Amino acid sequence: MDKIWEEMYEAAKAVLKPRTISGYVTAGEVSAAVLSKSGKIYTGVCIDTCSTLGICAERNAIFNMITNGENEIARVLCIAPIEGKGAPCGACRELMVQLMPTSYKDIEIMLDYRTCKTTTLGEITPEWWIDY
Numbered sequence: 001m002d003k004i005w006e007e008m009y010e011a012a013k014a015v016l017k018p019r020t021i022s023g024y025v026t027a028g029e030v031s032a033a034v035l036s037k038s039g040k041i042y043t044g045v046c047i048d049t050c051s052t053l054g055i056c057a058e059r060n061a062i063f064n065m066i067t068n069g070e071n072e073i074a075r076v077l078c079i080a081p082i083e084g085k086g087a088p089c090g091a092c093r094e095l096m097v098q099l100m101p102t103s104y105k106d107i108e109i110m111l112d113y114r115t116c117k118t119t120t121l122g123e124i125t126p127e128w129w130i131d132y
């Protein structure tokens with residue numbers, strides 16, 4: 001495990017705080033950390049609502065990166081209810097592909113922190129529509 005993955009895990013863990021915000025909104029049951037190409041770590045949590053207005057932790061972290069003026073992702077890690085294990089959903093993969101259409105395949109994804117199992121976005125989305 002390299003130090004950057006450890007830093008990303010600690011950053012994601014720091015914002016992992018499941019909570020009920022209102023009768024309609026919960027947040028923080030999943031957290032994510034995104035490493036930008038510049039080397040900064042951005043975090044986000046999932047926000048769940050009763051009418052699909054919420055967002056995944058990964059996309060929230062990516063939006064945080066974009067909000068702070070960066071556009072390119074190097075790595076993604078999330079902490080799901082099965083701690084340290086998880087892969088970005090189709091919507092999150094779609095966003096990453098559209099953000100980086102010529103280089104998305106190189107984005108590194110942590111699949112299982114406990115066993116240090118990583119993959120790339122290219123491996124888990126080999127035939128994305130944008131390639132055609």
Ligand SMILES: [Zn+2]
Binds near residue numbers: 089
């Ligand atoms: Zn997602």
